[in-house]
Amino acid sequence: MTSPTLFLANADATHRLGVQLGQTLPPGTTLLLQGELGAGKTTLVQGIGAGLGIGDRIVSPTFTLINEYDEGRIPLYHLDLYRLDSSEVQGLQPQLYWEGWEVEPGLMVVEWAERLRELPDSYLTLHLLYRDEARQVQVSGTPDLCAVWTRLTADF
Ligand SMILES: Nc1ncnc2c1ncn2[C@@H]1O[C@H](COP(=O)(O)OP(=O)(O)OP(=O)(O)O)[C@@H](O)[C@H]1O
Ligand SMILES: [Mg+2]
Incomplete structure (x- = not known):
């Protein structure tokens, strides 16, 4: 399922989208x-952190x-x-992190x-694309989370 695209005029818009995601997305x-490099992924995660109420500054794990x-x-x-080699990415299923572990x-x-290589049963994909100095988000994913996306971006 693919939902409409969203235009992000500047880094502040990317951050604000992240805040909405952080306030809304359900556990799991x-x-x-x-x-691409510099498309705004980490900026979005920093907004998500703010939306979740995390005070720490978010930087990519190194x-x-x-x-x-x-x-x-x-x-x-x-x-x-980004920094993982292909053998490390091979078979990686991030959504299994909290299954069978003492992880909430x-x-x-x-x-x-x-x-x-493998997609989870439920996921939301945001593809950030350069549009001159700005960015555009293309959304895809499973119906459950696309429905959440549609609601949370209705008045973005
Ligand atoms: N919508 C936007 N319009 C213009 N600039 C933006 C937008 N969103 C983010 N930026 C800027 O893009 C730059 C790169 O952002 P960021 O580090 O978040 O990208 P990234 O996708 O995480 O890069 P990397 O692939 O290196 O991890 C930052 O200077 C950020 O402020
Ligand atoms: Mg990054």
Whole structure:
């Protein structure tokens, strides 16, 4: 299922979209972020952190696979596949992180998600595209989360 696209005029708009996502997405959500270098993925995750009520500054994980933030409405798990080699990405299923482990279901956000080989049963994909100095988001995903997206962006 594909929903309409959204125009993000500047980095503040990307951040505000992230805030809405952070305020709205239900626990157990896998959010897949796609887009070239500098497309605005981390900016969006920083907005999500603010929307969840996380005070820490969010930066992409470098020394760990996943950065966890537990102080918000639901836990945020931030994964960035950019620096992983293909053997590390092979078979990776981020949505399994909270299944069978002592990990509370939260919001799993994956940068460079185009590198994943397998898609979860439920996910929302936001593909950030350059539009001159601005960005556009193309949305796809499973119907459950596309419905959430439609509601949360109705008056964006
Ligand atoms: N809608 C937008 N319009 C214009 N600039 C934006 C927009 N959203 C984010 N930016 C800017 O794009 C730059 C890169 O953003 P960011 O680091 O979030 O990208 P990224 O996709 O995470 O990059 P990387 O692939 O290196 O991880 C930042 O300077 C940010 O302010
Ligand atoms: Mg980034």
